[in-house]
Amino acid sequence: MIKWCSTVLALMAAPVQAADYYFCWEGANGYTMTGQMTVNPSALNKPVVTEGDVTEFRIAGYQEGTLLGKWDMAIRGPTTSWVLYFDPGRNAFLTPADAGLGVSQAWNANGDANDCGNPGFGFNLGNYAQDFCLNGVWLEESGMPPETPFLVSPTPVDPQCRVYAPVS
Known part of the structure; x- marks a missing residue:
């Protein structure tokens, strides 16, 4: 009984690992x-x-597989657009309709997708569209309807949104 209790307590005290998510739009x-x-x-x-x-x-971000730009939250500044809503139960980024907001994702791009810097890259999911900001300019031609879901995976994905299979 003591051994069983010790095992249970040890498992309860084990640190919970952070979760990594990979995604492709x-x-x-x-x-x-x-x-x-x-x-x-x-x-x-x-x-x-x-x-x-x-x-x-x-x-x-890519166009036809060619890298356009990158952004990392580690380089964000005090005025950087940085909004994120993610449902871990569904493994889904929330759309504005899901979240009841005008903009549910602003990753170095505000609701107008024009504040990503120059040079700069960002992504916006607002009530008008999902789209890119590149070098301070909204790339309207990248846009998708705001309710469009995108792939979320526990393993890495490539620019064509293919999931890498884990190798044992």
Whole structure:
């Protein structure tokens, strides 16, 4: 009985690991984005994870497989647009309709997708569209309807939104 209790207590005291998520967005006209985020383990049981729960976050944007730009939350400044709403239970980034907001994702791009810096890259998911900001300019041709879901995976993805199979 003592051995069993010790085992249970040891398991309960074991640190919970942060969760890594990989994602890929397919925009219009050959635009895609890959990304990775790490969520603080204390937030994994929350109904909605926000930018304050994320310890690492990075994105890279492409057109027809050619890298356009990158952004990492580690380089954000005090005026950087940084909004994130993620449902860990569904493994889904919330759309404005899901979250009841005008903008549910602003990753170095505000609701007008024009504040990503020059040079700079960002992604916006607002009530008008999901789209890119590149060098301070809204790339309207990248846009998708705001309710369009995108791939979230426990393993890395490539710019064509293919999931890498784990190798044993």
